[in-house]
Amino acid sequence: MLKLTDVHVHFGKLHILQGVSLEVATGESVALLGRNGVGKTTTLRAIMGLAVRGRGRVEFDGEDLAECPPHEVPRKGIGYVPQGRGIFPNLTVHENLCIGLPGKSDGEREEYVFGRFPRLKERLKQAGGTLSGGEQQMLAIARCLMMRPRLIILDEPTEGIAPILVSEIRREIHLINQSGISVLLVEQNVQTALKLCQRVFIMEKGAVVHSAPSHELKTHPEIVHRYLGLSL
Numbered sequence: 001m002l003k004l005t006d007v008h009v010h011f012g013k014l015h016i017l018q019g020v021s022l023e024v025a026t027g028e029s030v031a032l033l034g035r036n037g038v039g040k041t042t043t044l045r046a047i048m049g050l051a052v053r054g055r056g057r058v059e060f061d062g063e064d065l066a067e068c069p070p071h072e073v074p075r076k077g078i079g080y081v082p083q084g085r086g087i088f089p090n091l092t093v094h095e096n097l098c099i100g101l102p103g104k105s106d107g108e109r110e111e112y113v114f115g116r117f118p119r120l121k122e123r124l125k126q127a128g129g130t131l132s133g134g135e136q137q138m139l140a141i142a143r144c145l146m147m148r149p150r151l152i153i154l155d156e157p158t159e160g161i162a163p164i165l166v167s168e169i170r171r172e173i174h175l176i177n178q179s180g181i182s183v184l185l186v187e188q189n190v191q192t193a194l195k196l197c198q199r200v201f202i203m204e205k206g207a208v209v210h211s212a213p214s215h216e217l218k219t220h221p222e223i224v225h226r227y228l229g230l231s232l
């Protein structure tokens with residue numbers, strides 16, 4: 001479904017992505033792991049067309065996204081929940097939800113999204129910026145779902161969020177995947193990544209250095225230790 005082949009990104013003289021290759025199959029949930037600063041966020045931004053790509057190829061459902069401008073990428077079916085959430089603090093919850101939609105609101109879809117996130121339904125007229133961190137994260141996810149994505153990309157969705165909402169958000173990610181939407185998740189918590197995702201890609205210094213099914217890493221914790229310096 002999503003395929004990156006040897007993707008490069010430069011910021012000025014800095015060669016930040018040095019040939020990232022990874023793949024997400026239809027219906028699959030995939031985690032992208034790596035220490036701070038290895039280029040996980042830049043990889044996601046490169047997929048969304050938000051970081052200027054050099055050499056390499058990003059394909060979605062067989063289509064090369066090279067010529068696709070950033071605002072068109074979500075319309076192809078890729079939802080993106082950026083690190084730090086990226087909601088509009090001065091718009092209401094409802095306005096935030098509808099921001100990416102072409103034309104009039106989609107009542108059927110709203111009911112579906114409110115069913116998933118009743119907390120948002122109770123706060124429709126509230127400014128996005130007045131929600132708690134966890135609620136803002138839910139809003140960012142809900143906004144993606146409004147666009148009926150086939151793949152959803154999440155960048156550290158539980159970073160800095162109160163523990164009671166963390167498990168709720170993780171459960172939602174699981175249910176989103178269960179409903180048939182593919183997931184690409186950047187996650188600091190390796191246990192969570194292994195629980196939520198079927199496959200894992202590990203990055204070091206601007207490239208993917210290891211990929212494995214999650215069950216393999218669970219039985220070979222030394223691999224996790226080698227690349228991430230963590231004990232499972």
Ligand SMILES: Nc1ncnc2c1ncn2[C@@H]1O[C@H](COP(=O)(O)OP(=O)(O)O)[C@@H](O)[C@H]1O
Nearest residue numbers: 011014016034035036037038039040041042043
């Ligand atoms: N806009 C930018 N300009 C210059 N350097 C950047 C920019 N964005 C990210 N970087 C650098 O690229 C590297 C990778 O960053 P990032 O993709 O955010 O890593 P991660 O998400 O894995 O922590 C870091 O060294 C970071 O400082």
Ligand SMILES: [Mg+2]
Nearest residue numbers: 040041042083
């Ligand atoms: Mg990051």
